[in-house]
Amino acid sequence: MTHPDTAGETLTARQRAVLDAVLALMVERGGDVTMTAVARRASCSKESLYKWFGDRDGLLTATVRWQASKVRAGNYDRTRLDALALRDSLIRFAANWLAVISSPTSIALNRFAIGETGARGGNLGAIMLANGRFAIGERLKPVLEAGREAGLVAFDDTEIAFRTFLGLVGRDVQIRLLLGDALSLRAEEIERDAARATDQFLSLYGTGRTAPGRDKINA
Amino acid sequence: MTHPDTAGETLTARQRAVLDAVLALMVERGGDVTMTAVARRASCSKESLYKWFGDRDGLLTATVRWQASKVRAGNYDRTRLDALALRDSLIRFAANWLAVISSPTSIALNRFAIGETGARGGNLGAIMLANGRFAIGERLKPVLEAGREAGLVAFDDTEIAFRTFLGLVGRDVQIRLLLGDALSLRAEEIERDAARATDQFLSLYGTGRTAPGRDKINA
DNA sequence: GCAGAACCGTAACGTACGGTACGGATACGG
DNA sequence: CCGTATCCGTACCGTACGTTACGGTTCTGC
Numbered sequence: 001m002t003h004p005d006t007a008g009e010t011l012t013a014r015q016r017a018v019l020d021a022v023l024a025l026m027v028e029r030g031g032d033v034t035m036t037a038v039a040r041r042a043s044c045s046k047e048s049l050y051k052w053f054g055d056r057d058g059l060l061t062a063t064v065r066w067q068a069s070k071v072r073a074g075n076y077d078r079t080r081l082d083a084l085a086l087r088d089s090l091i092r093f094a095a096n097w098l099a100v101i102s103s104p105t106s107i108a109l110n111r112f113a114i115g116e117t118g119a120r121g122g123n124l125g126a127i128m129l130a131n132g133r134f135a136i137g138e139r140l141k142p143v144l145e146a147g148r149e150a151g152l153v154a155f156d157d158t159e160i161a162f163r164t165f166l167g168l169v170g171r172d173v174q175i176r177l178l179l180g181d182a183l184s185l186r187a188e189e190i191e192r193d194a195a196r197a198t199d200q201f202l203s204l205y206g207t208g209r210t211a212p213g214r215d216k217i218n219a
Numbered sequence: 220m221t222h223p224d225t226a227g228e229t230l231t232a233r234q235r236a237v238l239d240a241v242l243a244l245m246v247e248r249g250g251d252v253t254m255t256a257v258a259r260r261a262s263c264s265k266e267s268l269y270k271w272f273g274d275r276d277g278l279l280t281a282t283v284r285w286q287a288s289k290v291r292a293g294n295y296d297r298t299r300l301d302a303l304a305l306r307d308s309l310i311r312f313a314a315n316w317l318a319v320i321s322s323p324t325s326i327a328l329n330r331f332a333i334g335e336t337g338a339r340g341g342n343l344g345a346i347m348l349a350n351g352r353f354a355i356g357e358r359l360k361p362v363l364e365a366g367r368e369a370g371l372v373a374f375d376d377t378e379i380a381f382r383t384f385l386g387l388v389g390r391d392v393q394i395r396l397l398l399g400d401a402l403s404l405r406a407e408e409i410e411r412d413a414a415r416a417t418d419q420f421l422s423l424y425g426t427g428r429t430a431p432g433r434d435k436i437n438a
Numbered sequence: 439g440c441a442g443a444a445c446c447g448t449a450a451c452g453t454a455c456g457g458t459a460c461g462g463a464t465a466c467g468g
Numbered sequence: 469c470c471g472t473a474t475c476c477g478t479a480c481c482g483t484a485c486g487t488t489a490c491g492g493t494t495c496t497g498c
Contacts, residue, residue: 046477047458047460110394115331274486
């Protein structure tokens with residue numbers, strides 16, 4: 001039984017602090033998030049947790065929503081779209097996304113949602129998808145389509161082109177991190193991977209002068 | 220405390236049947252795998268479970284190893300490597316891998332390993348990585364390198380080329396399935412995606428006549 | 439046929455945790 | 469200063485599950 005409205009955006013500062021405590025516990029102690037531990041960590045009583053969030057499921061759902069509301073980055077503007085601006089937008093998007101999915105918070109939250117999806121028919125996975133994978137699609141696809149209208153890239157299906165870009169950027173990073181691989185992405189590696197993936201994407205879908213030389217897509 | 224040796228390959232038929240029961244439970248009931256449920260499903264006593272596998276962790280580890288030992292598919296031969304044979308090997312590899320990662324057993328097992336990686340410092344994730352991601356790397360990379368020696372593809376770093384191929388094939392499929400997205404991959408879609416990803420890869424890394432036309436990489 | 443081992447089914451135990459109840463403390467309106 | 473509301477800390481309850489123990493049954497070697 002989920003609490004009626006608490007998962008939305010009307011959260012007091014105290015409640016937001018509680019959700020941050022849940023996130024911290026997820027990161028440092030894994031899925032071992034018990035109500036007692038949350039109460040102790042947030043210095044609040046269990047009674048308050050139940051009053052504010054209904055039950056454990058409501059607390060976790062609110063936590064996922066809370067984190068999702070914090071990640072919303074700005075849109076990528078589509079004005080002055082020449083080849084360089086498109087490439088820059090794609091690189092910035094890719095670097096930002098790589099930074100997000102390799103952050104400890106994202107890893108812990110995805111692990112939690114996946115484990116809960118397996119254990120019960122929970123909706124945490126759907127929330128993660130809606131605020132992660134699908135939300136970024138709605139933000140990037142307009143950029144791709146603007147690029148197509150400007151004659152810089154060519155594709156029939158925006159969704160397919162977007163998924164190809166996601167694959168080139170993410171590769172096997174996420175699954176390896178989720179399974180505990182010590183794959184450390186430093187800022188400079190993220191920047192390099194973002195540029196490589198973008199140039200590979202433009203090599204596949206770009207028209208004429210947007211496609212980079214072969215040397216830029218290898219390493 | 221893990222049992223000394225039971226996780227290896229010296230398993231009786233009875234024990235293998237028990238592990239298959241665990242797999243079946245994981246698939247149909249998610250991570251809700253309790254010792255009582257396993258005992259009932261496998262028609263054995265809990266005492267036997269503890270004698271054979273030590274404790275719950277040993278049982279789960281043995282299950283992961285058991286499934287891994289069943290997935291080993293044949294190698295892709297590197298003889299008679301012309302452009303068509305290389306493309307065919309890559310497509311067959313990609314289709315097989317897509318079929319594996321979208322199978323209910325793989326999804327359930329990865330969910331379980333990821334959840335356990337989050338909850339404790341368990342080694343299930345490492346086992347999955349060693350038998351999944353890294354094992355297929357060791358099987359496909361020789362094919363890529365043979366293609367390079369035959370002058371069909373060009374790259375500096377085999378690992379980077381391999382990861383690019385993985386990204387083009389898998390895209391966001393695995394994370395979406397793990398999070399519960401109802402992304403159904405029928406055999407014909409798998410075949411089409413495998414061909415598309417292979418042609419995209421050859422377009423990026425191929426030399427001369429191996430690179431397909433633009434129309435083959437779009438949709 | 440028999441002793442002993444292996445095993446099944448089930449009962450029992452201890453613990454961990456979700457959820458609830460309650461006493462005491464603090465803040466606030468009147 | 470008093471009544472009320474909110475909240476903290478903690479004790480408590482019921483249940484689920486990992487683990488152990490035990491009686492009864494089947495299998496195996498001699």
